[in-house]
Amino acid sequence: MMVCITGTPGTGKSAVSEILRDKGYRVDSQNETAKKYIICSDFSRDTDIVDEDKWIEDFEPFEGIIEGHITHYLPCDSVVVLRCRPDILKERLIKRGYGPEKVLENVMAEALDVVLIEALEEHSQDSLLEIDTTEKSPEQTADEISKFMKGDIPGHFGDTDWSLFL
Numbered sequence: 450m451m452v453c454i455t456g457t458p459g460t461g462k463s464a465v466s467e468i469l470r471d472k473g474y475r476v477d478s479q480n481e482t483a484k485k486y487i488i489c490s491d492f493s494r495d496t497d498i499v500d501e502d503k504w505i506e507d508f509e510p511f512e513g514i515i516e517g518h519i520t521h522y523l524p525c526d527s528v529v530v531l532r533c534r535p536d537i538l539k540e541r542l543i544k545r546g547y548g549p550e551k552v553l554e555n556v557m558a559e560a561l562d563v564v565l566i567e568a569l570e571e572h573s574q575d576s577l578l579e580i581d582t583t584e585k586s587p588e589q590t591a592d593e594i595s596k597f598m599k600g601d602i603p604g605h606f607g608d609t610d611w612s613l614f615l
């Protein structure tokens with residue numbers, strides 16, 4: 450079974466993945482596995498441009514977890530979508546050193562539920578778990594994912610509403 454952990458940058462995929470690795474799960478990262486698919490660097494946006502279609506096409510599913518913000522396009526059995534309230538996400542991204550444009554782009558994407566909608570277009574509702582990380586610790590989030598993977602808690606989404614931030 451392969452599970453993907455997706456979400457807007459800053460929602461906590463890497464932090465939670467570290468904990469899941471410590472718990473013994475194999476967790477691969479989109480950023481690592483997509484390195485050989487980098488086409489060029491966009492210095493104005495401080496980001497690498499990756500041939501995402503080719504990365505998805507070539508991806509070999511495995512037993513474990515793949516984390517990254519486009520992993521919901523992979524043929525996963527279950528999907529975890531991490532969420533974060535836009536005002537807190539903004540703080541996390543500023544702290545990380547992102548410029549104003551990149552902060553706004555990601556905060557708007559989160560406020561508009563972009564990743565959740567994309568994931569729901571690709572996967573069945575009962576295979577999807579949405580977790581609001583805003584008031585949780587990374588450990589609590591990792592525990593919830595672990596329980597979901599074991600089948601101890603069902604898929605669930607729809608509790609977040611960031612429309613007040615638009």
Ligand SMILES: Nc1ncnc2c1ncn2[C@@H]1O[C@H](COP(=O)(O)OP(=O)(O)OP(=O)(O)O)[C@@H](O)[C@H]1O
Nearest residue numbers: 458459460461462463464465541582585586587590
């Ligand atoms: N409940 C939580 N779950 C996950 N991360 C949290 C939580 N609460 C606070 N954080 C913090 O939020 C930050 C999220 O950054 P992180 O790099 O994990 O995000 P990401 O989604 O992997 O971003 P990217 O897509 O850019 O790699 C970390 O500093 C983490 O400690």
